Amino acid sequence: MAHDITLSLAQAETLSRRILHHAGFGAGHVEAITKSVVAAQRDECHSHGLYRLLGIVETANMGGLDPQAVPEVIDQAPGIVRVDARYGSSLLAFEQGLAPLKEKAERNGIAVLAINHCFHFSALWSEVEALSAMGLAGLAMNPTHAFVAPAGGVRALLGTNPFAFSWPRPGGTPYTFDFATSVVARGEIELHRRAGESIPESWALDNQGQPTTDPATALDGAMLTFGGHKGSALSTMIELLAGPLIGDALSHETQAANEEGTGRPCHGELVIALSPKAFLGEQSEAGLSHAERLFEEMLGQGARLPSKRRFEARARSLEAGVSIPAALYRDLVALSGEGGRPD
Amino acid sequence: MAHDITLSLAQAETLSRRILHHAGFGAGHVEAITKSVVAAQRDECHSHGLYRLLGIVETANMGGLDPQAVPEVIDQAPGIVRVDARYGSSLLAFEQGLAPLKEKAERNGIAVLAINHCFHFSALWSEVEALSAMGLAGLAMNPTHAFVAPAGGVRALLGTNPFAFSWPRPGGTPYTFDFATSVVARGEIELHRRAGESIPESWALDNQGQPTTDPATALDGAMLTFGGHKGSALSTMIELLAGPLIGDALSHETQAANEEGTGRPCHGELVIALSPKAFLGEQSEAGLSHAERLFEEMLGQGARLPSKRRFEARARSLEAGVSIPAALYRDLVALSGEGGRPD
Numbered sequence: 001m002a003h004d005i006t007l008s009l010a011q012a013e014t015l016s017r018r019i020l021h022h023a024g025f026g027a028g029h030v031e032a033i034t035k036s037v038v039a040a041q042r043d044e045c046h047s048h049g050l051y052r053l054l055g056i057v058e059t060a061n062m063g064g065l066d067p068q069a070v071p072e073v074i075d076q077a078p079g080i081v082r083v084d085a086r087y088g089s090s091l092l093a094f095e096q097g098l099a100p101l102k103e104k105a106e107r108n109g110i111a112v113l114a115i116n117h118c119f120h121f122s123a124l125w126s127e128v129e130a131l132s133a134m135g136l137a138g139l140a141m142n143p144t145h146a147f148v149a150p151a152g153g154v155r156a157l158l159g160t161n162p163f164a165f166s167w168p169r170p171g172g173t174p175y176t177f178d179f180a181t182s183v184v185a186r187g188e189i190e191l192h193r194r195a196g197e198s199i200p201e202s203w204a205l206d207n208q209g210q211p212t213t214d215p216a217t218a219l220d221g222a223m224l225t226f227g228g229h230k231g232s233a234l235s236t237m238i239e240l241l242a243g244p245l246i247g248d249a250l251s252h253e254t255q256a257a258n259e260e261g262t263g264r265p266c267h268g269e270l271v272i273a274l275s276p277k278a279f280l281g282e283q284s285e286a287g288l289s290h291a292e293r294l295f296e297e298m299l300g301q302g303a304r305l306p307s308k309r310r311f312e313a314r315a316r317s318l319e320a321g322v323s324i325p326a327a328l329y330r331d332l333v334a335l336s337g338e339g340g341r342p343d
Numbered sequence: 344m345a346h347d348i349t350l351s352l353a354q355a356e357t358l359s360r361r362i363l364h365h366a367g368f369g370a371g372h373v374e375a376i377t378k379s380v381v382a383a384q385r386d387e388c389h390s391h392g393l394y395r396l397l398g399i400v401e402t403a404n405m406g407g408l409d410p411q412a413v414p415e416v417i418d419q420a421p422g423i424v425r426v427d428a429r430y431g432s433s434l435l436a437f438e439q440g441l442a443p444l445k446e447k448a449e450r451n452g453i454a455v456l457a458i459n460h461c462f463h464f465s466a467l468w469s470e471v472e473a474l475s476a477m478g479l480a481g482l483a484m485n486p487t488h489a490f491v492a493p494a495g496g497v498r499a500l501l502g503t504n505p506f507a508f509s510w511p512r513p514g515g516t517p518y519t520f521d522f523a524t525s526v527v528a529r530g531e532i533e534l535h536r537r538a539g540e541s542i543p544e545s546w547a548l549d550n551q552g553q554p555t556t557d558p559a560t561a562l563d564g565a566m567l568t569f570g571g572h573k574g575s576a577l578s579t580m581i582e583l584l585a586g587p588l589i590g591d592a593l594s595h596e597t598q599a600a601n602e603e604g605t606g607r608p609c610h611g612e613l614v615i616a617l618s619p620k621a622f623l624g625e626q627s628e629a630g631l632s633h634a635e636r637l638f639e640e641m642l643g644q645g646a647r648l649p650s651k652r653r654f655e656a657r658a659r660s661l662e663a664g665v666s667i668p669a670a671l672y673r674d675l676v677a678l679s680g681e682g683g684r685p686d
Contacts, residue, residue: 077621079422079451108422110455114622137588153646165580177576227570233520233649237508244634245480247623252640278420280590291587297595303496306576
């Protein structure tokens with residue numbers, strides 16, 4: 001096993017701040033992105049953790065996002081807060097939209113945060129968990145790039161379009177899920193390619209629309225949706241609600257950043273918040289207790305709740321810090337423009 | 344092939360009205376239920392069509408729903424209309440909630456219709472299509488009875504929990520999907536049992552929690568969710584949002600009506616409406632046109648849009664009426680308390 005470096009959460013934050021500051025990110029972005037990547041590292045979601053800083057900085061250097069963008073918060077309607085991220089990271093836009101979203105959801109019962117023109121690299125669970133931590137139920141979704149064929153189709157058109165949900169649980173970790181509507185994450189196919197392993201036939205098509213078990217061919221072709229036509233329908237709904245409904249791009253209209261600076265990685269995101277207090281009034285605590293019966297029944301028959309592994313990792317990291325490969329640590333330190341271990 | 348009886352849509356409506364009136368349903372219920380079953384028959388959704396009247400009347404006779412229930416419409420919050428169906432059919436409750444839902448969605452951008460204590464037998468597509476026909480995007484979901492094991496579990500706990508979505512398309516049929524979160528509809532397993540055919544191993548568990556290919560054993564055990572843990576997560580979300588969030592039952596707390604009158608078939612339903620006009624203002628038509636690009640891309644690569652078969656059936660039925668098996672027709676006429684063919 002390769003050598004790992006262990007950092008406290010505070011050290012991980014300092015390292016992230018140095019990297020982002022050195023890459024020219026504005027102070028608000030530095031804090032919002034640091035919070036996100038350290039939370040992911042803490043929960044051992046490695047691909048969204050400190051590793052992700054390499055890609056963020058590269059995208060900024062290629063002109064794929066504006067590291068100094070100042071989000072514009074727009075009171076679109078009594079139930080809609082819209083934040084134009086102005087081609088900056090989605091995370092600062094989300095943070096700035098969170099308070100008005102909460103206020104609208106608590107007043108109306110349900111409200112939407114629509115984020116436009118954002119560079120989106122983070123997992124959605126941290127956003128829906130920001131809502132459940134405030135006692136709200138939250139949903140979030142966004143398009144990505146055209147990596148996935150619709151059911152019955154032959155070419156990449158839909159994004160990997162993640163869908164996340166979190167439900168507040170009194171006195172414990174929330175009920176949270178966050179899944180890609182592709183059959184697996186794109187990174188999973190990349191891992192198989194690196195390992196020289198074939199992939200199951202149900203994961204992807206080649207560029208002629210035929211099933212393939214070769215990961216490189218799959219990455220050049222189209223992934224498939226989870227659950228056949230049902231997953232494809234759900235992914236299409238995400239395209240519509242987090243795209244045209246909010247005046248933003250479909251997955252096939254976006255592209256990863258590139259060296260020519262012509263990539264268009266930015267798109268929209270839709271977050272829906274529902275307030276149990278607005279639905280149930282004085283009965284809202286009873287409603288949350290009622291939901292616990294479902295979780296008890298699940299656990300009682302041996303089913304796991306989603307995010308269990310992540311919550312266990314969180315508890316470990318809060319105790320003992322986070323570990324990353326030494327090679328990644330060296331790359332990150334080099335990117336920070338400073339030598340030595342962060343204090 | 345068995346003999347079929349062809350009825351005009353008007354004849355089908357008359358037959359349905361007679362049956363429901365004879366069974367003691369109030370005038371509002373007669374109209375709302377007739378509209379639903381004839382629409383399903385028109386779209387050749389046979390299990391939700393005229394056939395369904397047999398089950399509705401039987402449930403009413405067993406005391407599983409109140410055929411005279413008067414729904415109560417409650418202005419719960421600026422973004423929530425709640426309708427207490429008072430143990431009557433969901434359909435009249437939906438109809439009475441529709442105008443306030445539209446008004447709230449157009450004012451706020453997003454709004455919810457929460458229906459409580461309803462007997463729910465209809466497909467959700469007709470409800471989300473009522474929204475898209477008014478220019479709104481609509482989602483609908485509800486729990487059912489405990490037929491489905493959660494991912495990693497061994498016993499039935501979740502419902503078959505349908506999830507439906509409709510998006511308005513200018514000048515054409517909407518983009519609509521409506522699927523069960525179980526891997527197949529329960530009726531599909533029943534059809535295999537009647538035909539003496541085995542089912543795929545991925546559909547269900549026996550009552551010991553082991554995979555089974557025997558349909559009778561499956562019906563006595565637990566169905567599985569579509570898409571593994573992702574479908575299970577989606578189904579759980581539906582339990583929470585259309586159950587405890589609105590102060591109503593989880594699927595494992597409901598039961599089909601029974602002869603002893605102790606069944607508890609009633610539960611809740613959640614409908615969400617989003618207004619493109621509120622999101623986009625003067626750009627809302629451009630937004631809907633933008634969405635068309637996605638559908639064009641899908642069709643251009645040979646993918647079908649969901650509900651295509653249903654819309655084709657609709658066009659046929661509007662032209663030529665609907666056909667039902669002669670035996671079903673006889674059963675329905677007997678239930679109508681009158682002889683002869685409806686005019």
